[in-house]
Amino acid sequence: MSNLLLLVACLAVGVLLQHSSRTPANAPQTLNAVILHVSLPAVTLKALHGFAFDPNQLWPVLMPWGLFAVGAAAFWCVGRWLRLPRASVGALTLVGGFGNTSFVGLPMIESLHGRDGLGLGLLIDQLGSYLALATIGVFVAALYAGDAPTSRASMLKKIVTFPPLIALALALSLRPLPFPAPLDSALARVGDTLAPLALLSVGLQLRLGALRSQARLLAIGLGYKLVACPAIVFAILWLLDAELDMTSRVSMIEAAMPPMIGAGIVAAEARLDAPLVSTMIGVGIPLGLVTATLWHHAFAHVLSL
Numbered sequence: 001m002s003n004l005l006l007l008v009a010c011l012a013v014g015v016l017l018q019h020s021s022r023t024p025a026n027a028p029q030t031l032n033a034v035i036l037h038v039s040l041p042a043v044t045l046k047a048l049h050g051f052a053f054d055p056n057q058l059w060p061v062l063m064p065w066g067l068f069a070v071g072a073a074a075f076w077c078v079g080r081w082l083r084l085p086r087a088s089v090g091a092l093t094l095v096g097g098f099g100n101t102s103f104v105g106l107p108m109i110e111s112l113h114g115r116d117g118l119g120l121g122l123l124i125d126q127l128g129s130y131l132a133l134a135t136i137g138v139f140v141a142a143l144y145a146g147d148a149p150t151s152r153a154s155m156l157k158k159i160v161t162f163p164p165l166i167a168l169a170l171a172l173s174l175r176p177l178p179f180p181a182p183l184d185s186a187l188a189r190v191g192d193t194l195a196p197l198a199l200l201s202v203g204l205q206l207r208l209g210a211l212r213s214q215a216r217l218l219a220i221g222l223g224y225k226l227v228a229c230p231a232i233v234f235a236i237l238w239l240l241d242a243e244l245d246m247t248s249r250v251s252m253i254e255a256a257m258p259p260m261i262g263a264g265i266v267a268a269e270a271r272l273d274a275p276l277v278s279t280m281i282g283v284g285i286p287l288g289l290v291t292a293t294l295w296h297h298a299f300a301h302v303l304s305l
Contacts, residue, residue, distance in 0.1 A: 007107055010196045011286060014203015023204065031201040032261065035194060040102055041167035043191035044126065047118040048171035049179060057120055060251040064099065064128035065136075067229050067255065071097035072140065074228075078220060088217060090144025091273040095264055095280045096221035098133055099229065099257030101125040102164075103198035104285060104292075108253055110195075112296055117250045124254045126168045133263055134162060141270035202261070206282040214279045221259070221280050226288055230256035230295045237303070244303040249296070256295040258288025 017023045024030075072093050079089035099105065102125045109117040160166075179187070211218070233255035242248045259281050267277045 007104075007111070007195060007199050007289065010199035011203045011206075014200040015206055016203075017200070018204045018206065028201045028204045031197050031204070032265070035103065035197050035201070036262075037163045039191060039194040039197060040164045042187045043106065043118070043194050044122055044164050044167040045171045046184070046187040046191050047115070047122050048168060049175060054247070056247055057123060060120060060124050060247060060254070061127045063233065063251060063255060064101065064124065065132050067099070067232065068097040068132055068136070070232070071224055071229075074224060075220075084217070085273070086144050087271070088273040088276060090141060090270065091267050091276045091280075092217065092221045093140055093144065094133075094137060094267045094272070095259040095277050095284075096225045098129055098137065098260040098263040099225065099254060100260045100285065100288070101129045101254045101257050103194070103202070103261055104288065105254050105257045107195035107198070108257070108289070108292055109250055112253065112293075113246065113249060117246050117253075120247060120250045121254060122168070124250070126164055128254075129260060130162065130164065130262065133260070133266060134165075137263060137266055141266050141272065144272060145270035198261075202282070202285050205278065206286070211279060211283065214276050217273075217276050218279055218283065221276070222284050222287065225259055225284065226256065226291045230292075234295070234299055234302075237299075242303070244300060248303070249300070252299045253292060253296055256288070256292035258284035258292070 017027075075089055075092045075096060078084070079086075079092075084092075101121065105125060106118060106121050109121045230252065233252060237248050237252070261281060264277045264281045268274060
């Protein structure tokens with residue numbers, strides 16, 4: 001509960017700072033750079049270095065890929081039906097298709113289950129959400145922007161130079177070697193900055209001015225991300241008679257995550273529907289903190305019957 005209160009407090013502080021004159025205009029971008037290059041790699045190294053892998057964890061890693069594929073098809077159909085602009089369909093596909101499995105997902109997992117679930121959460125995030133974003137996500141962004149598809153060399157460079165992915169490779173390759181206690185402690189301390197910085201960044205970017213004009217598209221995008229995605233995973237786990245273990249619990253939490261900030265950055269670079277992107281992220285993240293918690297408790301209640 002204390003970790004969840006920390007998330008809410010940092011989000012509120014970010015909103016307050018946004019309306020003050022004490023932060024520069026590029027503060028969110030600076031915070032995101034620190035998170036991607038420092039905080040998230042530290043969490044990855046710390047959590048995955050000693051993580052015990054299980055073959056049953058393969059399907060949770062594939063989950064973000066499947067949810068994005070379903071969302072891409074659904075948004076394409078909705079776009080044709082409502083005759084939406086290509087930029088809006090592209091924004092819905094990226095921001096509605098990828099969940100915030102790191103900035104929000106990892107703190108949520110820690111809040112609800114402690115650090116034991118962070119290893120699986122990181123696998124879902126790095127090999128699922130971010131790898132999918134860096135490959136098919138980049139391609140989809142270029143497709144809807146009308147640009148030429150990204151070259152294989154450029155795509156490969158983006159993947160192999162992504163800092164958290166480098167940390168993932170180091171964590172796996174160094175597993176036979178124990179980390180010295182000072183290094184282990186330092187990684188833990190640096191990794192603890194992930195949640196506060198991420199929610200501060202979100203608060204600084206929260207814009208409600210475009211809420212009314214974007215209401216219909218907002219309902220479509222967040223309806224898929226916050227309702228349909230967890231419902232799909234819930235139904236699959238229930239039909240498969242899954243056990244109420246750490247794997248199923250973490251999978252459910254990650255499936256219920258709000259829109260990914262990284263997907264919003266990719267959409268912005270492709271010059272897709274910028275007001276829709278910022279509104280979906282700004283509204284979706286605080287709303288997702290509530291809906292993900294409700295999905296988590298509903299899932300645990302149903303499977304324990």
